[in-house]
Amino acid sequence: MDTKQSLEELMPPTQMVRKGKWGKEDLNSELWHACAGPLVSLPQVAGLVYYFPQGHSEQVAVSTKRTGTSYIPSYPNLPSQIMCWVHNVKLHTDKETDEIYAQITLQPVNTEKDVFPTPGFGPKPSKHPSEFFCKTLTASDTSTHGGFSVPRRAAEKLFPRLDYTMQPPSQELVVRDLHDNTWTFRHIYRGQPKRHLLTTGWSLFVGAKRLRAGDFVLFIR
Amino acid sequence: MDTKQSLEELMPPTQMVRKGKWGKEDLNSELWHACAGPLVSLPQVAGLVYYFPQGHSEQVAVSTKRTGTSYIPSYPNLPSQIMCWVHNVKLHTDKETDEIYAQITLQPVNTEKDVFPTPGFGPKPSKHPSEFFCKTLTASDTSTHGGFSVPRRAAEKLFPRLDYTMQPPSQELVVRDLHDNTWTFRHIYRGQPKRHLLTTGWSLFVGAKRLRAGDFVLFIR
DNA sequence: TTGTCGGCCGATCGCCGACAA
DNA sequence: TTGTCGGCGATCGGCCGACAA
Numbered sequence: 001m002d003t004k005q006s007l008e009e010l011m012p013p014t015q016m017v018r019k020g021k022w023g024k025e026d027l028n029s030e031l032w033h034a035c036a037g038p039l040v041s042l043p044q045v046a047g048l049v050y051y052f053p054q055g056h057s058e059q060v061a062v063s064t065k066r067t068g069t070s071y072i073p074s075y076p077n078l079p080s081q082i083m084c085w086v087h088n089v090k091l092h093t094d095k096e097t098d099e100i101y102a103q104i105t106l107q108p109v110n111t112e113k114d115v116f117p118t119p120g121f122g123p124k125p126s127k128h129p130s131e132f133f134c135k136t137l138t139a140s141d142t143s144t145h146g147g148f149s150v151p152r153r154a155a156e157k158l159f160p161r162l163d164y165t166m167q168p169p170s171q172e173l174v175v176r177d178l179h180d181n182t183w184t185f186r187h188i189y190r191g192q193p194k195r196h197l198l199t200t201g202w203s204l205f206v207g208a209k210r211l212r213a214g215d216f217v218l219f220i221r
Numbered sequence: 222m223d224t225k226q227s228l229e230e231l232m233p234p235t236q237m238v239r240k241g242k243w244g245k246e247d248l249n250s251e252l253w254h255a256c257a258g259p260l261v262s263l264p265q266v267a268g269l270v271y272y273f274p275q276g277h278s279e280q281v282a283v284s285t286k287r288t289g290t291s292y293i294p295s296y297p298n299l300p301s302q303i304m305c306w307v308h309n310v311k312l313h314t315d316k317e318t319d320e321i322y323a324q325i326t327l328q329p330v331n332t333e334k335d336v337f338p339t340p341g342f343g344p345k346p347s348k349h350p351s352e353f354f355c356k357t358l359t360a361s362d363t364s365t366h367g368g369f370s371v372p373r374r375a376a377e378k379l380f381p382r383l384d385y386t387m388q389p390p391s392q393e394l395v396v397r398d399l400h401d402n403t404w405t406f407r408h409i410y411r412g413q414p415k416r417h418l419l420t421t422g423w424s425l426f427v428g429a430k431r432l433r434a435g436d437f438v439l440f441i442r
Numbered sequence: 443t444t445g446t447c448g449g450c451c452g453a454t455c456g457c458c459g460a461c462a463a
Numbered sequence: 464t465t466g467t468c469g470g471c472g473a474t475c476g477g478c479c480g481a482c483a484a
Contacts, residue, residue: 141466146467193464197457361447372443
């Protein structure tokens with residue numbers, strides 16, 4: 001199972017956000033979109049969209065692996081697309097896997113005229129964070145043998161600047177995940193050649209999130 | 222959370238049964254009743270029972286801790302007791318906590334005459350195992366520091382007899398839980414004064430079942 | 443009779459730079 | 464630049480009898 005881990009830096013100390021409950025809407029919305037990627041944009045509440053029943057049905061058939069007697073009903077007389085009014089859009093994250101998804105409540109309408117027109121319609125682009133970094137975890141990253149190797153650019157762009165007069169330079173990174181849980185990592189710059197590492201605290205995170213090589217983490221500022 | 226752990230000895234090697242799926246009905250039924258205790262007896266399928274809606278509603282209200290907007294509906298015109306025909310009785314165990322419960326399917330009837338009479342009605346006592354032992358776990362039992370201290374009477378009555386010519390006397394105990402999972406424990410008789418202990422394998426069981434001091438285990442033969 | 447503890451030893455964790463891809 | 468490894472010290476797991484409740 002691939003698990004996307006998102007990390008958000010709001011301000012020093014660094015914060016990491018993981019999929020979860022939405023306490024601060026702005027914060028988590030940005031994180032959610034960071035995980036979803038730039039190609040995903042959600043419809044606006046009170047906007048008009050087309051709902052494609054067959055496409056949805058096929059998605060459900062693939063994503064739910066039912067066994068035995070259950071089956072997917074088909075509705076031959078259903079139109080291929082249904083104009084709908086967007087009642088509500090709610091961002092979610094799976095509490096176990098941190099996988100993100102959105103819950104969109106739709107109400108069918110016959111024509112556009114059935115809906116009270118609202119100025120400013122149309123696909124408004126969602127806010128995607130400009131400062132982010134995503135890394136696929138290596139075997140060394142998830143092993144109990146050591147910590148997390150931070151790509152240089154990620155550390156320099158997103159993490160609070162280290163005091164390089166220290167020997168070795170290091171700091172405590174306090175980070176929040178999407179569930180509003182906080183995690184503390186030791187960020188150190190050491191080794192020959194020099195590299196950024198997350199050491200103390202990282203293994204707790206790997207264990208709690210059950211991360212495996214191939215999963216990925218996402219940092220945002 | 223208190224978790225009841227039941228252990229069943231069928232024949233040497235010793236077996237332990239924990240709440241779970243019902244492969245062998247006889248085996249698990251006996252275990253289920255061992256966990257439920259002697260005061261619990263279930264109605265027979267095709268028998269007649271009285272259903273008390275208010276009592277059931279109060280039970281549900283207590284056991285489900287709903288927060289916020291949900292509420293328990295009340296039906297003022299419902300009779301206090303409803304005569305029912307027992308369609309089905311199914312034994313269950315929670316896969317996470319091993320807590321036992323029964324699912325009883327009822328159908329309301331107006332009078333006894335609506336039901337085709339069957340000879341041999343009445344509360345037939347459920348089979349309760351005669352040879353069993355139950356122990357509340359101590360801090361030492363669940364600690365990572367050591368194993369499980371077996372009460373002398375339990376070991377002598379339920380476990381296969383040790384070969385006391387060995388130094389120290391010990392054997393491998395293979396045990397099955399209610400989910401039909403098997404567990405292997407080293408059973409040894411040692412120490413000064415001598416006592417029965419479960420050592421190797423016990424900590425795996427404690428970890429997998431997330432047992433805490435205060436939970437209890439139940440052995441049956 | 444049995445719950446808790448100190449002692450002890452081996453396994454694992456986790457921090458380090460070496461080295462190479 | 465960064466993934467993997469050997470080295471190593473610290474911690475933890477888990478088996479033992481001592482001791483006392």
